[in-house]
Amino acid sequence: MARAGTLDRETATKLTKLADHVVGQIRKKQNPGIDIPIRALSNVRFDPKKRMIEMGQEKQARTFFNASMARKFMQTLLLASAVKKELLASGKTTSIRDLYYMTKHTVQGTDENTFEEQDESDPIIEDLEVAVDALREELHLFASNKGAMVGDMTIVDQGDTIDLRRMGSGGWSIPSIVEPNLIQFKKVDAKFVLLVEKDAMWRRLNEDKFWQKHHCVLLHGQGQPPRGVRRLCSRMVNELKLPLYVFVDNDPWGYYIYSVVKQGSINLAYESQRMAVPSARFVGLSSFDKDKFKLPSNVTIKLNDEDTNRAKQLLNYEWFQSKPWQAEIRNMLRQGVKLELEALSKKDISFATDEYLPKKLKDKEWLD
């Protein structure tokens, strides 16, 4: 069980402050309200210096005496009180679905529920995160467990010492909450971190003991990496000063995964500070790899309309304006095809382990 540490006490104070503000307004006979930073595209900007997507300063007052806001106002306070009472006080964590169930009940004297669907509570949780400036993990909420990790390093997880060099074929399952009070790094021999998009390639690299030979940490996020994986990467880069390399499919989705790891996402811009890794490097697949590594043409897949539109959008993003990135994306569009990590196996089952990655890292052939 997690101990109610300093962090939890700080979070509890933030929630209390929120309510204090509301009570104060009521006493002054003012329409009580909660200021909620706006999470829309309009309030998001890319900071080219920090190389991060960050949330701006715009806020909206969610007041009680407003027909269109009353219900949401009530829900925000309800969730705040449940987090404090049920989670922070007991030191337990739970899922957002669980929190929805915990706070759902009938509003007295009506046949209306406080929440009708989880769709209603999820955005209010995000509102609460930004309103009190506390990450979801600080509110003791976890997302689904996804991803695994092995490598030249030992960690301590809730007091258990785990040697990531001796995790067999399975690896350590990365939890959703990886804050320093729960997870600590020990005996680090790794020189870099390699984040792989797909678990099949991770398994190949683990089987080939790539991390042993190249002294690295090897982790995957089963597609778009979940919060735990991103936060862990960010912590390793910041606390251990390790470079992070991202190894994804050559398609717009792969570019997007890389960009979220690197500068954060638009709709979760408020997490960038803790999640984003501006120094992350893209080691492929690149749209130039097919020629460079002489892959046969029948391993390519035609771009569909959605791919093409998505790629064209990416071309306009501020964080993809560097010449190499423009060349990379334009080359994909010109060729009209995408390429999966599995395509490398066409050369040899261990081609990625033995040739592709060593060459990319040695020749510093990454995109930044």
Next chain:
Amino acid sequence: MARAGTLDRETATKLTKLADHVVGQIRKKQNPGIDIPIRALSNVRFDPKKRMIEMGQEKQARTFFNASMARKFMQTLLLASAVKKELLASGKTTSIRDLYYMTKHTVQGTDENTFEEQDESDPIIEDLEVAVDALREELHLFASNKGAMVGDMTIVDQGDTIDLRRMGSGGWSIPSIVEPNLIQFKKVDAKFVLLVEKDAMWRRLNEDKFWQKHHCVLLHGQGQPPRGVRRLCSRMVNELKLPLYVFVDNDPWGYYIYSVVKQGSINLAYESQRMAVPSARFVGLSSFDKDKFKLPSNVTIKLNDEDTNRAKQLLNYEWFQSKPWQAEIRNMLRQGVKLELEALSKKDISFATDEYLPKKLKDKEWLD
């Protein structure tokens, strides 16, 4: 890297025999063919003694000189040769997507590929499994990694000793291939195995150290458990003589997950021998729990049409004919609602850990 052990040599011999048969027919100027056990419902039966869904004896000859079969005949042999040459010979494992890429190439003199889509190679792999009587894992093919495990036990994974009592909040990520040559059990203090449907509930139980207090192994499969999780359960039950309890949502999907764990599935009936756990017990949620544990009514969800139809189907399955099961399913249909594991949190965040499961196990209130 895995060593090419006895098992791999046996598998290689099976593949060679397949080709020997084909060559023999060609030499006798007979239309060469491969006998493939039929994987359709018509060739599947429930063995009430073994309490398993098993495949019958019907086979179909896949011959070369038959317009509708020629391409599949070629593909079957192509995959057999790739498994032997690329995987068994090197002792490496790979994903079925990877194998698709590895065997995809242009047929000489045409613009046709040996496989156009992965959809084409996946069923041929299943054909090959049944034709040579070798499980996918024996062919060195893995599925996606899903699920995690902790508990009162130590395992050895590819030579690494892993104490499942000291896996922190994350747990050991369960690999897809868990055959005895790769994974061995050591220092087993667990008295039973608890398989949980959802990772959130697993995390709750792990955080509450349920496995420590009750001396068990705790694992989840993130929904429908993957092959690795099912095979691991089967091995623990058979080799360690531990009872297996299954803890799922109270909905037709939960019933189905339990039934696949217990007696296997119709379309993968040939794996039942190694995968199914006929002694598995269902500890809920049950449709009677809402009354028994006095859960509030607004935690229930209405059955939709698909749920209702699915439940009615289940009523007719041979393996759901026992009186308690008929009562269970009929009660769900009568009430017209389903119940998720999260509903238990409505009582108290640790209600499942502290009350629900201990009571169910103590009172032996399971369904069999």
Next chain:
Amino acid sequence: MMGSAMPKRKPPTQLTLVHAEELAKKQREISVSEFFAKNRHLLGFDNPRKALLTCVKEAVDNSLDACEEARILPEVRVTLRLLPGTEDRYVVAVEDNGPGIVREQIPRVFGKLLYGSKFHRLRMSRGQQGIGIAAAGMYSLLTTGKPMKIWSRTGEKKPAHYVELQIETSTNEPNLIRKEEVAWEKVHGTKVEIEIVGKYQKGRLSVDEYLEQTAIANPHATFVYVNPEGDKREFRRAVEEFPREPKEIKPHPYGVELGVFMKMLQDTKARTLSGFLQSDFSRVSSSVAAEICRVAAVSADMKPSKVAAGDAEKVHKAIPTVKIMNPPTDVLSPIGEANLLKGLHQQVQAEFYTAVTRPPSVYRGNPFAVEVALAYGVKDWPPDDLVRVLRFANRVPLLYQAGSCAITEAILDTKWKNYGVSQSKGALPAAPMAIALHFASVWVPFTSESKEAVAHYDAIIKEMKLAIQEAGRRVYAYVRRRQRDARQLERRSLFERYIEEVADACALLTKVDRQDLMKRLQAMAEQATKLHEREAAKEEKNDNGDEVLKGTTTLVVPENAQPAQLELKPAAQKA
């Protein structure tokens, strides 16, 4: 030039010569009865079911027309009887309390096509062409060989006449089979009995539906209907006043075509062009006639028959450039907004009713008026069903050929989405709604003699759309008002509902007193609701919903009203 373009071929001259003369011998005149006997589907006798309806319709139309001309409130009795021992032989009997028909006229009225009082004048009436009832007799003759039977009496001191007759198709003349004076309990009125091959079936396109709709459009008439099963239904009149009497009218100059104009010049009794324009057209004063002649640069004093073709054309061209008043309103006899609304309310149960009568307009020289009544929120409406359309022309319901009718087109063409009603492309709107549209004119341009659909004239469709749009705006205003009412109700309880939840959460987070907080919040909620009502009032001012409904013939049915409790006083009436 044709010779060079076409291949040369020796024509078989001799053969041709003979043939032209042979052909000439075969030429013959065709009687109009022969024509319609062969083409009887043109008159609505396509099949036994429709034939039964058409017989009833023609007889009822005649009864109502006769009663109205004589200013008698009509009482019409319709009886259908299946002949025993047959499956398809019906006797249709229609009896009225009208003025009766004088003995000498009976044969020609019932036994001759294209004979009647209504064709040669411009006056709003149900019958128009002098075909209807005689055609029913002809159909009877064709299918059963039986004569028509007619009873008629013109007054207390007059005897009642009984006549049996058949139409002689080859000459289009009546053939009298029997005539006698009989005792009849009616003081005045007419009864006709026709035996035909028919088919009776309830539901859509039935005699039942026809009479229901006739009652809507004729709220001053009482109908008694006995169906072949012996069931009797009575549609009692809802209004005790006569409709305004329609008047005969001269053609209006707008829309008269050149050829017709030239013929009128030849036929007129007027001695000068100016006099001709004044006497043979409506709404032409001497100054208007002078202005027309001035624009045409033709002398106003010319003798009409001497006006040269070129001059006639100039005058004809001048007419549209001169402003001429629309035909007088009082020639038409619209049902009227209040009466049409009452009629619809009796047949259709709904939440909201409104009616619009447009001022008269003109097509091809004929005045016409369009009326629309609309019922919205019809009870027990199957979801996604299309709107129900009731079509009327000169108070007669139109049941067949909806697809080719201008009324349908006008409804289809209206952009219902503007009025908050959903509509698929090219389809009728989908809403719990019934629309009754009445087209009244001194001359209804039907698409066929069976009088089932109004022809597509731009001027007509434009007026129809204007009426429909006005009704549509009112529906929209009503729907908006209803939504607003619902919103207001909700706002009032909204804050109170959540006060306890908010107080609980704050108490838990801050340890303040829960009761104190609730008291404060309740006080504020009362304030806030008042504030919001003010805001809502402002909002409503911008939304002109109520403005739209003000002064219109509109009826809103309170939600839980029992039909019997309803007093049928439309909210407000137009002058």
Next chain:
Amino acid sequence: MMGSAMPKRKPPTQLTLVHAEELAKKQREISVSEFFAKNRHLLGFDNPRKALLTCVKEAVDNSLDACEEARILPEVRVTLRLLPGTEDRYVVAVEDNGPGIVREQIPRVFGKLLYGSKFHRLRMSRGQQGIGIAAAGMYSLLTTGKPMKIWSRTGEKKPAHYVELQIETSTNEPNLIRKEEVAWEKVHGTKVEIEIVGKYQKGRLSVDEYLEQTAIANPHATFVYVNPEGDKREFRRAVEEFPREPKEIKPHPYGVELGVFMKMLQDTKARTLSGFLQSDFSRVSSSVAAEICRVAAVSADMKPSKVAAGDAEKVHKAIPTVKIMNPPTDVLSPIGEANLLKGLHQQVQAEFYTAVTRPPSVYRGNPFAVEVALAYGVKDWPPDDLVRVLRFANRVPLLYQAGSCAITEAILDTKWKNYGVSQSKGALPAAPMAIALHFASVWVPFTSESKEAVAHYDAIIKEMKLAIQEAGRRVYAYVRRRQRDARQLERRSLFERYIEEVADACALLTKVDRQDLMKRLQAMAEQATKLHEREAAKEEKNDNGDEVLKGTTTLVVPENAQPAQLELKPAAQKA
């Protein structure tokens, strides 16, 4: 009984009496021209554009009918001219090489409605009702006041006559304005010129489309067409033979109604019932007549005019129970499968053509025949477009009112999915396909006088569907054959393609010699292909695709054929 059911009211007797007599004074006879002048939309003169088309259509129909009766291969010239200085005044001129019209007949043919040679007989022709061309003249008079101009000459030794005339609508009689003998280069033929208010526009429903389709249905005729822009198009005849001459026929006993039957009994010249049945109906032999009388239990020797109503009814009821031959085939003049296919092929470029002429059938005593020509795989077809439907009645294209035509209904009702063609509910099938359907009859039951749609008789729709289904089956057979050809080609190379892969895999798994294995497999592949061709032949036998097309009038266009290279010999013809 009515008295008790209705509210008592003192009737205004005196008023009524006066009124019935007043009403009587207003009754008048209506001339048929007056009727149609007022209702001219019934004749196809709804608006200027349609009026232009209708004028051309009526004149061309008359020309073709006249040529055919005289057995002359028709050459028809159509000229449209816009009068200078106007925007809507057109002169329509139609000139033919027909037999001409004798002087005395000209006024009545062109200046009187319901006059002609075609109404009083049962014989397949374009005109039927004796209205068409006179109605065009009436429209001209109404809109421009101008008379019709007619030139006609009946032979080499005869003078050419020139006539100007107008119809007198109040009497329906021709009004001769001018008549003279003139010089005319034509040896025989007729030309008519009509000046009307009209509108010319290309595309759908245009004069151009009408003439294109007329050429399809009349491959023995040549048309020259000069449009108002002065562009000349020539449609040359594709066939040099006359169509079979249609014959006049007596009504068939099936479908004659009781009333009509009774009237025929009165009118006949026959002296016995048996003789009447034989002489006044077609296909009634003396033995058939005897059988009818036997079944009816009525004496065959009775004088027809003495047959009582009850007996007449018995005879009428007996007719359907006696087997009577269908009307003779040779009274109709269908276009014929080969000619219809040729006509369609000239207008529509496609991959596959087929034509079906059904044996004649009967509705309401009238023989009729249905023919269908279908073109599949039309070039440059917009995707998802609905099938194009060409409708013809007695060789005349029908352009308007497709929605209410039995031809459309028959195509809609056909289950196209059975023939591999996709079709949404209630919609035409969607395929690159054109369907021409020709309805030929001694009497075409049009839904209106403007002759735009065939009425819905069950017997007619049934025949239409049978013809369409036959054509559909052939399309399906063609599509299947095309698919089969593709499959066969593939099978041949299939085994060879994979031999190398199979040999590689086996060699890798077993260490046998790859080359040896390949040699063996190749030898086997040759054997197997032969075997498969035999199997395929068997398979095709089960698939009756070719069987369906065998002996039918069908044309398959090779994929890369140039239109010019195509020899138009349909694959096979039915006897």
